Amino acid sequence: MLALQNVSKSFGVLKVTDDVTFDVPAGQALGIIGPNGAGKSTLFNLITGNLMSDSGAIVFDGQDVTRTSAMRRCLGGVGRSFQIPQPFEKLTVFENLLVAASHGRSASEAHVTQICAEVLERTGLLPKANAAAGSLSLLERKRLELARAMATGPKLLLLDEIAGGLTEGECQSLVQTIREIHAEGVTIIWIEHVLHALTSVVERLLVLDFGRVIGIGDPARIMESREVKEIYLGAEV
Numbered sequence: 001m002l003a004l005q006n007v008s009k010s011f012g013v014l015k016v017t018d019d020v021t022f023d024v025p026a027g028q029a030l031g032i033i034g035p036n037g038a039g040k041s042t043l044f045n046l047i048t049g050n051l052m053s054d055s056g057a058i059v060f061d062g063q064d065v066t067r068t069s070a071m072r073r074c075l076g077g078v079g080r081s082f083q084i085p086q087p088f089e090k091l092t093v094f095e096n097l098l099v100a101a102s103h104g105r106s107a108s109e110a111h112v113t114q115i116c117a118e119v120l121e122r123t124g125l126l127p128k129a130n131a132a133a134g135s136l137s138l139l140e141r142k143r144l145e146l147a148r149a150m151a152t153g154p155k156l157l158l159l160d161e162i163a164g165g166l167t168e169g170e171c172q173s174l175v176q177t178i179r180e181i182h183a184e185g186v187t188i189i190w191i192e193h194v195l196h197a198l199t200s201v202v203e204r205l206l207v208l209d210f211g212r213v214i215g216i217g218d219p220a221r222i223m224e225s226r227e228v229k230e231i232y233l234g235a236e237v
């Protein structure tokens with residue numbers, strides 16, 4: 001579904017994405033971990049087209065999208081949530097989804113309303129459909145972030161720290177929704193610091209440090225690796 005080949009990106013002298021190569025087969029869920037500032041969100045911005053890479057290639061669903069705009073990638077099936085939810089605060093939850101479904105996918109107007117109703121149901125937001133987005137709790141705002149991404153009809157769903165700041169119960173309920181989306185066959189890449197939530201969903205983990213991939217593979221094996229322990233415990237182990 002997605003392949004990055006030797007992708008690099010610098011901001012001035014700071015190399016934030018350093019020769020990154022990995023792929024994600026269709027239907028798989030990949031988790032991305034790494035310390036603050038490791039370049040995780042930048043990597044998402046490169047995949048979605050919010051940022052253009054300096055070098056390397058990005059292939060999505062068989063198409064080279066390296067120089068394709070964010071809008072076109074979204075229309076093609078790349079959906080994302082942002083680390084800091086920024087819905088249209090004065091619009092209702094349903095209206096927020098209408099914006100995403102109308103502009104983020106190719107569908108007729110009648111079809112768009114139907115899609116939004118389904119997404120509300122799937123993301124547990126049906127009771128809040130007519131509430132202003134600005135009135136939502138943190139969990140509901142996170143759900144809306146997920147729902148807006150789902151309303152664009154993604155084949156590849158990128159989740160950026162969607163579990164951060166939630167209580168354990170809220171986190172579990174969101175994880176269940178993500179599991180259901182994954183079970184329906186949507187390919188997922190999920191950046192998350194809440195590791196138990198992440199590892200309860202993903203089949204593989206990728207570790208990023210100073211913009212470089214320092215490990216990718218089975219989550220249990222990755223979490224036991226010396227490099228990961230050094231990064232997270234801050235000492236040689």
Ligand SMILES: Nc1ncnc2c1ncn2[C@@H]1O[C@H](COP(=O)(O)OP(=O)(O)OP(=O)(O)O)[C@@H](O)[C@H]1O
Binds near residue numbers: 016034037041042043
């Ligand atoms: N537009 C930008 N211009 C300059 N520097 C940037 C820009 N965006 C990010 N950076 C820098 O790039 C580095 C990586 O940032 P990024 O947000 O990708 O890290 P992250 O791994 O997502 O961090 P966190 O876990 O804190 O969200 C940081 O040093 C950040 O300050």
